[in-house]
Amino acid sequence: MFEPISIVELRATKKVRVVRLLPVNERQLRKLTAFGILPGMEIEIVQTYPTYVLSVGYTQIALDYEIAKNIIVVK
Secondary structure: OOOOEEHHHOOOOEEEEEEEEOOOOHHHHHHHHHOOOOOOOEEEEEEOOOOEEEEEOOEEEEEOHHHHOOEEEEO
């Protein structure tokens, strides 16, 4: 079984599955869920610097470190 880790510990061009969203404030949680970042969804890490860019389906979303560190995934 794969070890759950934060997306900030991974490199770009990795496809991963979201397993958990750590407690964040309600505003951040609404933003993530509105873009489809939910447990069970497959996402691709497109870029990690200077900001994290994730691809979810046909949508790309840019996140700062403080939000990205709360997305827990498995490879």
